[in-house]
Amino acid sequence: MTKHVGVVGAGTMGVGVSQAFAAFGYRTTLVDTGDEALDRAREAIARDQRFAALLGSRTPGHRVMEHLTFTTKLDDLADAEFVVENVTEDMEVKRQLYHALEDVLADECIVGANTSAIPITRLGSFTRRADRVIGTHFMNPAHLKPLVEVIRALHTSERTVRTTLLLLDTIGKQSAVVEDSPGFVTNRVLMLTLNEAVCLLDEGVATAAEIDRLFVRCFGHAMGPLATADLIGLDTVLYSLEVLLREFNDPKYRPSTLLKKYVDGGLLGRKSGRGFFAYDT
Structure with missing residues (x-):
């Protein structure tokens, strides 16, 4: 059972994805390379939660923040069971990140690639866990949009697909599973x-x-x-x-x-x- 979710990349998508998991009680670790990006993410999440409270959200903002950790250290993902990658759409940046994650993540950890267009099979080739790499294309704003496009890559295992769909269901997200192709559907x-x-x-x-x-x-x-x-x-x-x-x-x-x-x-x-x-x- 997934208890700890990692989110890499504290841009717009990372902010939304981390909120989506933290709002449902998952211990959520948001990682970025600099404190400035993390400070902006923290402020954006706090602002979103204040706005949600005005609209009568059933999840108090302080409860969301209680489940969130902000860090610049990939090592803090060592016990994560699921990691969502949201870094910039640059192949070399992603290659370097996936190589770095291989030295940190537990063997059974699944990596969900939240990319806009890059084929998931190619991202999986940067790792030794291609069977545990899957596309999780959240829509913006990720914590509000009800559906996630899930992309099955060439080597993605059925267990990875099932685990991903179950995890998304626990945070109130519907899923549409599609095959791997640049840009997906x-x-x-x-x-x-x-x-x-x-x-x-x-x-x-x-x-x-x-x-x-x-x-x-x-x-x-x-x-x-x-x-x-x-x-x-x-x-x-x-x-x-x-x-x-x-x-x-x-x-x-x-x-x-x-x-x-x-x-x-x-x-x-x-x-x-x-x-x-x-x-x-």
Whole structure:
């Protein structure tokens, strides 16, 4: 039975994933390379919990924080039974992390890769536990979205799949199991939509507000594609498109020049305060 969950990477996804487990009483350890990132994560979680309390959450904020540990030491994951990896969409960064985790994690520990587009089989090849590597693609915000896309890689064992589905069920998450492919189901479709919306904006076909209003009002989407890109992070959208372009060698995944310009200029969406829309930080 899983008692200790590790979360590696204290960015937007790591913050949400750690909250999701801590809210259901799991001892949860959030790891990042620097204290500054962990301080931001701690503040973000505290803010989210205060907001949840105003909405009548049944999980008091102090209870969530009681189950959380913030650390820069991978060694603190030595007794974890399940670790969710959320680091940046950079293959070399992930390779180095997976190699480092091999020296720390218990033999039976399962690693859930929360990547946007990188094939899970490739991530498993960086380890000696390919049968215990599985894709756990949480949606943003991870502690609120009800469904997780679970990706079965080439060597993922049935025991790993069963354990993962059971664990997700205990934190109130539904699961959809899919086979391994770059971008899986969700991002293989979504990234094309987001990129095409940016192209429309770049061509002056419509404003950002009008593009999004069409999707919200005509199709019933909770938010339009450009607001969705801002929520995900424009850098993550760009990295995902670059992975899809490289993996499929299909020009339909070629990133918009405007998207690349925004990322180069530090306009990354909600996390930077401005992307296609402006946000309070």
